[in-house]
Amino acid sequence: MNTTTFNSSIKEIQGGNILSAKGYKTGGYHMGLRNNKKDLGIIVSDNLANAAAVFTKSITQAAPIKVTKETMAQGAKIQAVIVNSGNANAATGEQGMLDAYEMRNLAAKKLGIENTQVAVASTGVIGQLLDMDKVKSGIEQIEFQNLAECAADFETAILTTDTFQKHCAFQAEINGVTVTVGGAAKGSGMIHPNMGTMLGFLTSDANVSSENLQLALSQCIDSTFNQITVDGDTSTNDMVILLANGQSNCAELTPSQEGWATFVELVALACKDLSKKIARDGEGATKLIEVNVEGAQSVSDARALAKTVVGSSLVKTAIFGTDANWGRVIAAMGRAGVPFNPEDVTIYFGDIVVLQNSTPVNFSEEDAKAYLEQEVVVIKAVLNEGEAKGTAWGCDLTYDYVKINGSYRS
Structure with a gap:
């Protein structure tokens, strides 16, 4: 694999994906819930992996969220x-819950593992029952391998209105052993996590x-996935799951060890990369917007200000x-609900x-327009309240957003 130096200790794997970490297989399959597109994906670890997850805070949580939360509560070990x-x-x-359990059971049966070792996730149209005949057939027929094309099949299978696949991988040497974190994500609309x-x-x-x-994972979420917004709507199905199978043969990492900070940074970089790709792929978007707030009283204040700006429909x-x-x-x-001196x-x-300093200045509208025509736009707001910083990511709001969401079910 080609690698590019990211910083002194961590490298980004160019073209890296969810299979860049050792000991995983994946695949995608077209079972017929969608026309002409793979719509079933699977990730399998060679051995039982320790797991962590975060879920939507929406009160209207989807059945697979409830089932996977239950699964995680029974030991947090996933294969x-x-x-x-x-x-x-x-x-x-109730039928949706039964169907989510059945998806879990069918996958467990296929793999010959306990059903409590399978996580379930779904994405798509709300309020429709799954066609379980297609789901059953799909799970029975899906194949998975440790091949780049299998990773691509999985990335395709999880997409809805996304316009491109989202993947990344980062690695570092920790205590003499190479450790890798890879990832895949989907997200384009209904994103305000x-x-x-x-x-x-x-x-x-x-x-x-x-x-x-x-x-x-929890340490990384607030500064990455929780700092993106496309349209202000929080999904019923939001989930981020992290598996660690120990296949690198490194010694156990704990917060008291020197290598812990490097591992957390690996996770954070993967989360940040996927978050920015989700923000850039907002439905109908033409630009990625990054908002940086500096000089706030606290990190939470800076993040709240940045996210409010990037989520503003008028901005x-x-x-x-x-x-x-x-x-x-x-x-x-x-x-934003944050106190600061507006003067x-x-x-x-x-x-x-x-x-x-809250005083309008003469600037070249022509130069500003030329800058805003770029694919990535960075807005910075500097306060004089403290030393804290925060960043949020989003996208522009275009005519196509309305077109896409006006006919989502069709």
Whole structure:
């Protein structure tokens, strides 16, 4: 595999994916819930893996979320994940729960493992029952291997309105052993997460207990997946799951060890990479928007301000229209629920200062427009309240967003 130096200790694997970590197989299959597209995916670890997960905070949680939360509560050890697209199995009542359990049972039977060692995830249209005849046939026929094309099949099978596959992998030498974290995700619309976003799957060959794995994942979520927004809607099906199967043969990693920080950074980098790809692939989006807030009283304040700005429909439409309307930025900051001095704020669009210490400045509208025409737009707001920083990611709001969501079920 080709690698590029990311920093002094960690490398990003170019073209890396969920199979970059040792000891995993995956695959995708077209079982017929969607037309002309793979819609069933599976991840299988060669051995029972320790696991951690975060889930949507929506009250209207889908059946697979409830079943997988129950599975995690029974030991947090997972050997396989089964996931379908095209149908969220949400708002489907008692039958939806039975179907989610049946998906878990069918996958366990196929693999010859306990059903409590299988996680279940679904994504797609809300309020429709699964066609379990197709699901049963699909699970019986799906194949999985440790091949790049199998990883691509899985990445395709989990997509809904996404326009591209999302994958990454990072690795580092920890205590003399190479440890890798790989990942895949889907997400394009209904993205405004709280402790999880859309579907994210992370694999690692590290040796980490389930308890410490949960600690690492939870530590990374708030600054990555929880800092993206596309449309302000939180899904019924949001889930991020992290597996660690120990196949790297490294010694067990714990928070008291020197190598722990490197492992957490590996997880954080994978989460950040997938988060930014989800934000960029917002339904109908043409631009990735990054908002950085500096000089806040606390990290939570900075993150809240950044996320409010990047989630503002008025900011998003201004970026789409290449209008350097900084008034929309400071207006959004004012409703973030965070106290700050509105008379001492500096705002940048890229390197262009558009507001200096809350005083309007003359800037070249032509230069600003040219900057906003780029695919990645960075907005920075500098306060004078403290030293804390926060970042959030989102996308512009376009005509196509309405078109896509106006005909989602068709």
